[in-house]
Amino acid sequence: MDRGILLRTSLFITCYNDTLFPGTGKAVVRVLERLGHTVEFPRGQTCCGQMHYNTGYQAEAAPLLERFVTQFQDAEAVVIPSSSCVAMMRDHYPKMAARMGKPDLVTGVERLLPRVFEFSEFLTKRLGLEDVGAYYPRRVTYHASCHGLRNLSLGDGPMRLLKAVRGIELVELAGLAECCGFGGTFAVKNADVSGAMLAEKTAAVLDTKAEVCTACDNSCLMHIQGALHRQKTGVKTLHLAEILAGEEGAGS
Amino acid sequence: MSGTALDPKTAPAFPIAARAAMKDSQLQRNVHHATQVIQTKRARVVAEMADWQELREAGEHIRRHTMEHLDFYLQEFEVNCARAGGIVHWATDAEEARQIVVGLVKASGSDEVIKIKSMTTEEIALNQALESEDIHPFETDLAELIIQLGRDQPSHIVVPALHKNRKQIKEIFQREMHLADLGDRPEDLADAARSFLREKFLHVRTGVSGANFLIAETGGVCVVESEGNGRMCLTLPETLITIAGIDKILPRFEDLEVMLQLLPRSATGERMNPYNSVWTGVHAGDGPQTFHVVLLDNGRTGILADWESRQTLHCIRCAACQNACPVYRQTGGHAYGSVYAGPIGAILTPQLQEMHYAQSLPYASSLCGACYEVCPVKINIPEVLIHLRQKVVEQNAAQVSSSFDIEALGMKAMAVTFRNERRFRAAQRMGRAAAKLLPRKDGWITWLPGMLGGWTQMRDLEEMPQETFRDWWQKREKDDR
Numbered sequence: 001m002d003r004g005i006l007l008r009t010s011l012f013i014t015c016y017n018d019t020l021f022p023g024t025g026k027a028v029v030r031v032l033e034r035l036g037h038t039v040e041f042p043r044g045q046t047c048c049g050q051m052h053y054n055t056g057y058q059a060e061a062a063p064l065l066e067r068f069v070t071q072f073q074d075a076e077a078v079v080i081p082s083s084s085c086v087a088m089m090r091d092h093y094p095k096m097a098a099r100m101g102k103p104d105l106v107t108g109v110e111r112l113l114p115r116v117f118e119f120s121e122f123l124t125k126r127l128g129l130e131d132v133g134a135y136y137p138r139r140v141t142y143h144a145s146c147h148g149l150r151n152l153s154l155g156d157g158p159m160r161l162l163k164a165v166r167g168i169e170l171v172e173l174a175g176l177a178e179c180c181g182f183g184g185t186f187a188v189k190n191a192d193v194s195g196a197m198l199a200e201k202t203a204a205v206l207d208t209k210a211e212v213c214t215a216c217d218n219s220c221l222m223h224i225q226g227a228l229h230r231q232k233t234g235v236k237t238l239h240l241a242e243i244l245a246g247e248e249g250a251g252s
Numbered sequence: 253m254s255g256t257a258l259d260p261k262t263a264p265a266f267p268i269a270a271r272a273a274m275k276d277s278q279l280q281r282n283v284h285h286a287t288q289v290i291q292t293k294r295a296r297v298v299a300e301m302a303d304w305q306e307l308r309e310a311g312e313h314i315r316r317h318t319m320e321h322l323d324f325y326l327q328e329f330e331v332n333c334a335r336a337g338g339i340v341h342w343a344t345d346a347e348e349a350r351q352i353v354v355g356l357v358k359a360s361g362s363d364e365v366i367k368i369k370s371m372t373t374e375e376i377a378l379n380q381a382l383e384s385e386d387i388h389p390f391e392t393d394l395a396e397l398i399i400q401l402g403r404d405q406p407s408h409i410v411v412p413a414l415h416k417n418r419k420q421i422k423e424i425f426q427r428e429m430h431l432a433d434l435g436d437r438p439e440d441l442a443d444a445a446r447s448f449l450r451e452k453f454l455h456v457r458t459g460v461s462g463a464n465f466l467i468a469e470t471g472g473v474c475v476v477e478s479e480g481n482g483r484m485c486l487t488l489p490e491t492l493i494t495i496a497g498i499d500k501i502l503p504r505f506e507d508l509e510v511m512l513q514l515l516p517r518s519a520t521g522e523r524m525n526p527y528n529s530v531w532t533g534v535h536a537g538d539g540p541q542t543f544h545v546v547l548l549d550n551g552r553t554g555i556l557a558d559w560e561s562r563q564t565l566h567c568i569r570c571a572a573c574q575n576a577c578p579v580y581r582q583t584g585g586h587a588y589g590s591v592y593a594g595p596i597g598a599i600l601t602p603q604l605q606e607m608h609y610a611q612s613l614p615y616a617s618s619l620c621g622a623c624y625e626v627c628p629v630k631i632n633i634p635e636v637l638i639h640l641r642q643k644v645v646e647q648n649a650a651q652v653s654s655s656f657d658i659e660a661l662g663m664k665a666m667a668v669t670f671r672n673e674r675r676f677r678a679a680q681r682m683g684r685a686a687a688k689l690l691p692r693k694d695g696w697i698t699w700l701p702g703m704l705g706g707w708t709q710m711r712d713l714e715e716m717p718q719e720t721f722r723d724w725w726q727k728r729e730k731d732d733r
Contacts, residue, residue, distance in 0.1 A: 015670065018721045019680050020714075025721035041725050047670040052663060054619060056641030060667035067671065091635075146620040179578045183618025190616060191706030192271045196582045197618070198710065226711025229696055 009122075010040045010075035012068070014082045015047035021218045027245035028081050028119055031132055034245075039079075042071040050088035055185045058096070065096050069108040077126060078112070081119040081241050083148035083216045089116055091151055118148065119241055120216050124157035130164045136246035137167035141210035143201070143224065144176050145217040158216055158240055165243060171208040175200070182223035195227075202227045205235060213237045257377050258405045260605050263589020265612040270579075273587040279415050283407075283584040286414045287575040293521025294572060294626070301517070310510045311629040315566035318501055319556060325468040325501045326547065332471025333545055336533020341546045346376035349548050353378060353460070353493055354385050356544050360491035362387075362458040368475060368482040369393035370462025371569060372495050372548060374406055374591040375604070378460070389460070390452045392481035394445050401428040407585030407593060409571040410519045415584045449481065459489035459540065463496035464568070465511060466545070469504045472532040473545065476515065476525035483527050492540035497548050499565040511568060514628035518570035551604035560639045564599050566629045571596075573623035573633060579616055588613060595623035599636045607643055614640035658702065677722070684716045 009032055013025045029039050048068060049061030068089070072078050080086050090113060097105040123129045142162060148154040162170050181187065181197025188194075201224060205213045213228075213235060215221050221237035228235045263269065273279060298304055318325060330340045341356075343349035357365055365382065367373065367389050379389045379400070391400040395413040399406055402424040406412030413421070422436040425444050434444055461482070465474040473494055475482050486492060502511065508530075516522045534543050555564050574580050574594030585593030590601040590610065598617055602610040614637045617623075623633040648657060669679045691699045697713040699705070707713065 013721050015676070019683065020716060022717050022719060022721035022724055026724065041722070043722075044673045046673060046676045049670075052667055054638055054641070055659075055663065056614075056638070056643075056645035057660075057663045057667065058642045060663060063671050064667070092638075146618070146622075150621040150625055177622070179618050179620035179622070181578070181618055183620065186615065186618045188703050188706035190267050190270065190579070191709050192267065192274060193579050193582050193616075194618065194706075195710040196274060197578050222713075223711065226707070226713055229712040229714070230698075230710060 006036045006038075007126075008038050008040065008076040009079050010042055010072055010077070012045055012048075012072065012078055012080045012085075013041070014080060014085045016222075017081060017218055020222065021239065024081050024218055024239040024241050027239065027241040028079060030245040031123075031134075031241060032079065035127070035129070035132060040075075042075075045071045048085045048088050050085055051184055053088060053092055053096075062096060062100055065093055065109070066100075066102075066105060068093075069105060069112055072116075073108055073112055075112075075115060077122065078116045079119055079122045080116065081216070081239060082218065083118050083145050083152055083154065084219060086116060086118040086121075087147035087151035089113065118152055118154065118216060120148075120158045120161055121152060121154060123161060123244075130160045132161065132164070132244050134165045134244045134246050135167050135248040136165050136243045138212050139169040139171060139208075139210045140212045140214055140243065141171045141173045141205060141208040142176075142240075143173060143180065143205070143213055143215040143220060145215050145220045146179050148216045149177060154216065161240065161244060162214070165246070166248070168243070171210050173208055173213075174204045178204075180220045180224055182220050184219070187223060198223060198227050202231065202233075206233060211235060212243070214240050214243055216240050257380060258586065258589055258591050259377075260590045260601050260610040263610070266587060266589070266616040267612065269587040269589060270583040270616070273583045278417070278420075279584050280582065282415050282417045284581055285417075286408075286411065287581050290411070290521055291575045294518060294575070295521075297517045297521050297523055301513075307510060307514055308628055308630050311514045311568075312566065314502065314507050314510060315568075315629045316563070318503055319499075319562055319565055321503075322498065322501065322556060325503055326498055328468040329466050329471055329501060330547075332469065333466075333473075333533060334471070336471050337535075338471060338533045338543045338545055341544060343546055343548045343550070345550050346548075349376050349495060349546055349550070350378060350381040352546050353495065354381055354387065356491070356493050356546075357382065357387050357458055357460075358385070360458040360542065362456065362491070364388045364390065364452075364456045365458045365460045365493075366390050366392050366452050366456045366485050366489065367396070368459070368461040368477065368485045369396045369412070370460070370495065371406070371409055371591055372462045372497055373460065374412075375497075376495070376548065376550065378495070390449070390456065392449050392452070392485055393477070394442065394479055394481075397445055397449070398424060401425070405586060406591055408574055409569050409592065409594075409596070411571070415586070453481075453484040453488055457489055458491045458493070459485040461485060461492065461494045463494050463500050463545075464515070465502045465508065466496055466500045466547075467502050467505050467508070467530070470532050472505070472530050474508065474528070474530045476512070476529075477527045478520065478522070478525060480527055483529055486529050486531060487539045489540050491542040491544075493544045493546065495546045495548060497550070498552050499567070515568055515570055518572040518626065518628040551606060554606055555603045558603075561599065561603060561636045563631050564596075564603060564636055566631050567596050567600065568629060569596075570628055572626040572628065576622040576626045577617075578620060578622065579618065588616070595633045595637075596631075599633055599640060602640060607640070607647065611644045611647070614638075614644060677720075680720050684718075687716050 049064035053061035180201040181194040225237040398413040408414040418436045580594040598613040
């Protein structure tokens, strides 16, 4: 691990974090800059195409793949605070590019993907870090999003990062491998089943007596938070980056 | 749901059937409990295999190789089976298969058959076809017997009566076997079934089976089971008729070494099946003297022709994906409107219907990947689900009414928006303005229109922040300058 190396990172914020969770992006910037890395934000970035692709609109997703490659091809490391978007790229971009019949794009994807990291993965695997100097004095539980767990094999990386946070009281969530029921358009197309899966997840979260439920993906968290708020539980959800951005005296 | 055969052509869309199924809290408890028990057993026996991942890879390799050369191996099976004294029939679809089997049973001179559990016979609704010709089929697998006596339908590939608990089974047996004093201990129920079935085993002269594997190299057929009823059906009758999908082929006898490690551990959490039967043709003075194999296509060559979903045919029907699936665990099997439920059913059923029916099934998944993780032959079910969703979208687009399809319009509009940064920013601003019109409470949206209303059925949505990340970034850059 080249722990000492300082990198020029490029942030791909993702469309929904940009619009709905700007705080997560600010936290990523805070953590990376605190560690001494520079952060760039390519202006033309929009969306990775996951929602379109997973719902069956693959023709609509294709130009977004091209756009991503164009925007980030020169990046030293692309950091993305969304495990499902990274999974979209790793699992589907190579064959999408091949299907589009553009050899340059296939090569572009091949060259770029090894430099694309989910946020926690960037810290633990690329930088080999566990302690990022964070302080967060709350009772916290961690939800392992399916894409992070299965597609990206994040393993215990996020938990190791959390364990190194000063002041944190970390509680394990029962049924860690269970889906929260979000699944993108699944949550509206199969609202009843999704809701029943969600009810099991929120019950597990409440059992931990945690004040905050965290994850590497705001889409799962938006889903879980939606029910925790509806149930008036007072439990908050917060992206991992926002916990790792916490600092003593910052009134987190 | 009970009584009516599961037919994808007439079944309601999955979200509707699921909603109805989830109202049955007893069913939900039964399904939760049973899948939990099987999953725990599976996890234990899989964990003790140091080479499990290598075994899965070997299984995947065997299945892929077989499908790539299926024409060759099917013919090899036919030749070798015939050489050993078996008679091979080919059925293009369910109707042809039913006709062949009914004809063979009639020719055997029997008006009764004893059956080994077979999903393929469920797929072609064989029992109904036999009954309409006054031939009485007796299911001999305990779970299938429960289904048959309860005029129910299978809800799981390996444990078809998984949705019933002991008390419910006792009530069915009491009523159908006229055993007023029957208890509900497992041994009471097994004893009742044993006495009921023993008499059928001894006098019915024709047996019907499915197959777990067809071995091309030898022309042999393999059936694995736990109760011994299969062994009875395979040895006692004079005539044996096996119905198998063309996907059940294995090239070599030694491929069983891999498959018979993967299948029992994945299916029932057993290290080995209690009964593993392999038979090849007929043998004078030993077992059935007439042996037929009906090879069924019924949509399978269509799946084979689509290289992106061909892996669907790799399935060895272990049902591990059903047990692992959080959607199946909520709804049980009947909601899928097909004898093939759960994740494998969600990809297999619409394809067997050539995508003319069951188009809601590819969407009956959160794409969590639990199915792929447990699949013993590594079928990437989420990948196939997404591929089939694309087919559904293309199908809808080809229809005239597609210009009124809100989802398609929305998706297209969003895709155009994402192709340009300025358009995206404008859409973010418009979204924020539009969201202000929605009913809110303390900064949370509690109602959404149209199909988005599914979200606010159980969840609130936090108001959109006043500033997007990119607005913040732009300001920060300006301040730095």
